[in-house]
Amino acid sequence: MNIVLLGAPGAGKGTQAAKLVEARGLAHISTGDIFRAAVTAGTPLGLEAKRFMDAGELVPDAVVIGIVQERLSEPDCAVGFILDGFPRTVPQADALTKALASMGKKLDHVISIDVDRAALIKRLTARRQCRSCGRIYNVLTSRPKHFNVCDDCGGEVFLRDDDSVGTVTNRLDVYDRNTAPLIDYYRKAGLLRSIDGDRPADEVFADILAAVRA
Ligand code: AMP
Numbered sequence: 001m002n003i004v005l006l007g008a009p010g011a012g013k014g015t016q017a018a019k020l021v022e023a024r025g026l027a028h029i030s031t032g033d034i035f036r037a038a039v040t041a042g043t044p045l046g047l048e049a050k051r052f053m054d055a056g057e058l059v060p061d062a063v064v065i066g067i068v069q070e071r072l073s074e075p076d077c078a079v080g081f082i083l084d085g086f087p088r089t090v091p092q093a094d095a096l097t098k099a100l101a102s103m104g105k106k107l108d109h110v111i112s113i114d115v116d117r118a119a120l121i122k123r124l125t126a127r128r129q130c131r132s133c134g135r136i137y138n139v140l141t142s143r144p145k146h147f148n149v150c151d152d153c154g155g156e157v158f159l160r161d162d163d164s165v166g167t168v169t170n171r172l173d174v175y176d177r178n179t180a181p182l183i184d185y186y187r188k189a190g191l192l193r194s195i196d197g198d199r200p201a202d203e204v205f206a207d208i209l210a211a212v213r214a
Contacts, residue, residue: 009172012201026080031086
């Protein structure tokens, strides 16, 4: 089963993707995680991506598309995958359709997780993430037991540079301009299911599971 998770920054794509991976054994492809790993490793890709990420802008389509095409051909994607944070523009969505067709594959579901802007700003500025395992926390609703230490792996829990108040507003504007049009794009393709994301994560997940079973 091949799934795209759509949603604004902070809508809960990463949290829901992790739950889906656990429940369905699918490969998790998060372009944001790929870029953050490249930044940490100091690779040329990381250096290029960092200036866009820090400004809350999108990394150029040609760069992202190449990375996703390569990732999709890795063996773990044969059983199915969840794309989290890709596509984010219409050219990326077109490239994805073509890349999948060339591999004899297609998307089965596109899930849009919907959360309003005020709630997104509150969530993003409260979000913290483990630098080692990627687990997501929230200083208002789900803090680690020990200050800035991950409950799961003991890694450092930190505030992403792009979750600062100034950058968050731009990221949401970028989403409205470039990514929100994909909702209509996939609705017209008959693939879209919209889920109310402004609820506890387990309730959102139950609806996602029902949508991908349907
Ligand atoms: P995320 O963790 O999905 O919020 O992504 C963090 C940042 O990585 C974004 O703000 C962009 O700068 C970059 N990024 C991730 N995915 C994409 C994509 N599909 N297209 C362009 N830039 C991306």
